Amino acid sequence: MSIPFDVPAEFLPHVLSGNYVRYGAILKDVSTGQIVGHLKEVGGLTTGLPGAAIFPQLVQSAQLAHIQQTLNALKLVATVGAVASVASLGVSIAGFAVVAHKLRRIEGKIDQLANELGCIRDCIKELGTNSDALTLAKIDVAAEQLNLAITSSDETRWRGRAEEAILLFSQMRRLNWRLFNLLDPWNRYDVPPKAALELFSRACTCSLGQLEAEFLVGDSGTLERTWAQVLDESRQAANFNLKEAYRSRSDGAIRRGLAFQTATITEDLPARLSASKLIADETVARIDTLKIEAEYVRRLGITPREYVRELQQIKEPNVVLLPCQKDPASCV
Amino acid sequence: MPEGDIIFQRLEAATDAETAELCKILKITKTNNPGVDKTHIIIELRKAAGNSVMNLFRRDPHALPYKRILIDVADKLHPGFGWTKYKMGDDSTEEQLEDEINKRILERWQEELEKLSPEEREQKAKQFDEELRKKGVPAAIRETIAGAITGAAVGALGANYAALALFYSGTFWGVYASVFGVATRFLIAAGAAMAGIGLLVGILFAAVFHLPTPAYQKTIPAVLVLIRIRFRLKAEKQCEED
Numbered sequence: 001m002s003i004p005f006d007v008p009a010e011f012l013p014h015v016l017s018g019n020y021v022r023y024g025a026i027l028k029d030v031s032t033g034q035i036v037g038h039l040k041e042v043g044g045l046t047t048g049l050p051g052a053a054i055f056p057q058l059v060q061s062a063q064l065a066h067i068q069q070t071l072n073a074l075k076l077v078a079t080v081g082a083v084a085s086v087a088s089l090g091v092s093i094a095g096f097a098v099v100a101h102k103l104r105r106i107e108g109k110i111d112q113l114a115n116e117l118g119c120i121r122d123c124i125k126e127l128g129t130n131s132d133a134l135t136l137a138k139i140d141v142a143a144e145q146l147n148l149a150i151t152s153s154d155e156t157r158w159r160g161r162a163e164e165a166i167l168l169f170s171q172m173r174r175l176n177w178r179l180f181n182l183l184d185p186w187n188r189y190d191v192p193p194k195a196a197l198e199l200f201s202r203a204c205t206c207s208l209g210q211l212e213a214e215f216l217v218g219d220s221g222t223l224e225r226t227w228a229q230v231l232d233e234s235r236q237a238a239n240f241n242l243k244e245a246y247r248s249r250s251d252g253a254i255r256r257g258l259a260f261q262t263a264t265i266t267e268d269l270p271a272r273l274s275a276s277k278l279i280a281d282e283t284v285a286r287i288d289t290l291k292i293e294a295e296y297v298r299r300l301g302i303t304p305r306e307y308v309r310e311l312q313q314i315k316e317p318n319v320v321l322l323p324c325q326k327d328p329a330s331c332v
Numbered sequence: 333m334p335e336g337d338i339i340f341q342r343l344e345a346a347t348d349a350e351t352a353e354l355c356k357i358l359k360i361t362k363t364n365n366p367g368v369d370k371t372h373i374i375i376e377l378r379k380a381a382g383n384s385v386m387n388l389f390r391r392d393p394h395a396l397p398y399k400r401i402l403i404d405v406a407d408k409l410h411p412g413f414g415w416t417k418y419k420m421g422d423d424s425t426e427e428q429l430e431d432e433i434n435k436r437i438l439e440r441w442q443e444e445l446e447k448l449s450p451e452e453r454e455q456k457a458k459q460f461d462e463e464l465r466k467k468g469v470p471a472a473i474r475e476t477i478a479g480a481i482t483g484a485a486v487g488a489l490g491a492n493y494a495a496l497a498l499f500y501s502g503t504f505w506g507v508y509a510s511v512f513g514v515a516t517r518f519l520i521a522a523g524a525a526m527a528g529i530g531l532l533v534g535i536l537f538a539a540v541f542h543l544p545t546p547a548y549q550k551t552i553p554a555v556l557v558l559i560r561i562r563f564r565l566k567a568e569k570q571c572e573e574d
Binding site for chain 2: 192242243245246252256269270273
């Protein structure tokens with residue numbers, strides 16, 4: 001094993017005392033501003049939020065605990081909800097293997113998904129692109145290609161599979177962001193915040209898939225450019241005003257007839273919108289800190305593929321902390 | 333005195349959609365000037381809420397206090413005979429009265445739905461679902477509403493909004509009439525259509541007594557919109573704090 005790692009629990013006292021602060025996937029020393037290391041989910045992780053504590057050591061951190069409670073409250077379970085929750089809390093680029101695992105589990109659950117996301121389906125119909133199942137199938141294929149690229153023992157074929165995954169994820173990422181921007185789901189009365197978050201998370205899932213595939217291929221220039229695009233897209237999508245969203249939903253409901261309001265403008269709407277924003281912001285923070293991991297692997301002197309494969313071998317704990325090098329300049 | 337009172341404040345904060353909704357309820361032609369619309373709404377609401385005989389003697393169109401309007405609505409919705417405990421001179425606030433009205437409206441809808449047999453509720457739910465489908469309401473929302481009607485669980489629709497939910501529904505016209513009262517012209521028309529001259533005279537006699545009371549079919553829904561504006565402002569404040 002060439003990847004040194006620590007158990008995050010060792011750092012918990014520092015986090016709880018306020019000496020270290022977590023932003024996205026990184027831990028920072030508050031007094032010096034230096035990055036202590038980045039958190040990483042690893043191989044044996046098969047259980048998803050919100051049912052099981054994905055971060056048993058870290059969940060004591062107030063912010064994560066709050067997010068987990070929120071996910072529980074929003075009932076983001078099964079179907080794409082589980083994928084979304086992983087995407088929302090996915091720790092790093094190479095953590096996409098977990099997302100891929102979840103994606104495979106949603107196969108055969110399309111009907112259930114359609115019921116859960118009835119409002120999204122209605123909106124998609126409105127746009128004349130009734131292709132929800134096709135979209136999910138394509139994401140599934142992309143994830144499969146990516147997984148094969150990681151596990152393939154054929155040195156000549158894995159790269160082709162990774163490039164195929166890049167293409168598919170890139171298409172799906174653009175489609176999902178386009179759909180998201182056309183629908184403007186945070187401000188629509190007929191899209192519950194939970195469903196808006198699902199749409200957001202789908203787009204982020206595709207973005208993470210593309211980033212992981214590009215990370216595997218190892219072209220740092222392309223990775224950096226894609227990362228910047230993905231960060232910009234996710235930031236824009238998460239950047240909504242809670243008050244304006246509430247008002248827009250209320251007005252939208254009124255304009256369509258009073259009956260609409262019963263099931264859409266409920267007393268807990270501000271709390272649900274706020275919870276969704278918290279998760280969306282957390283996702284953006286995660287994406288924002290992905291670049292640190294790419295740098296880390298470069299300094300480690302192993303190929304991204306070796307790195308991903310090694311991490312998959314770690315069975316316990318399911319989240320590790322990859323410490324930053326002592327040289328402060330390399331950590332900032 | 334009431335110029336600048338809660339009605340003014342709520343309308344000041346009303347969105348364009350809410351203003352349009354109030355214009356529709358009060359049967360005012362909406363202009364492109366929000367200030368003019370809001371003034372019309374205030375005058376029309378006080379006129380509708382006032383005793384039409386007393387209105388003749390009011391020189392100031394803003395003379396009727398909002399609290400008086402709320403007490404009348406609360407009394408109208410009070411179960412059985414008699415009135416509520418609220419009086420103009422007591423220390424109850426407008427917000428307390430609004431909460432009472434909101435609660436009572438929900439109870440009335442609940443009572444009316446419970447009077448229907450399960451089969452009737454199911455039939456109503458289907459009819460209402462069809463109405464909503466034609467309006468383009470998403471299936472998920474329709475299902476929630478239909479479930480609440482079938483199960484006679486108005487509360488499941490969410491506080492405050494349940495009252496307005498079925499308001500314009502033809503399906504629930506009977507329930508609506510029971511809760512909000514029937515306009516005098518409907519009484520006369522119904523009498524003419526359904527009865528002989530004797531009953532018509534009786535209805536006309538009843539209508540004369542009905543005339544000076546507030547026009548509840550306008551006042552109650554308008555008050556409910558004002559209450560909802562308060563809830564929205566509270567929710568928006570909560571959003572800002574989060």
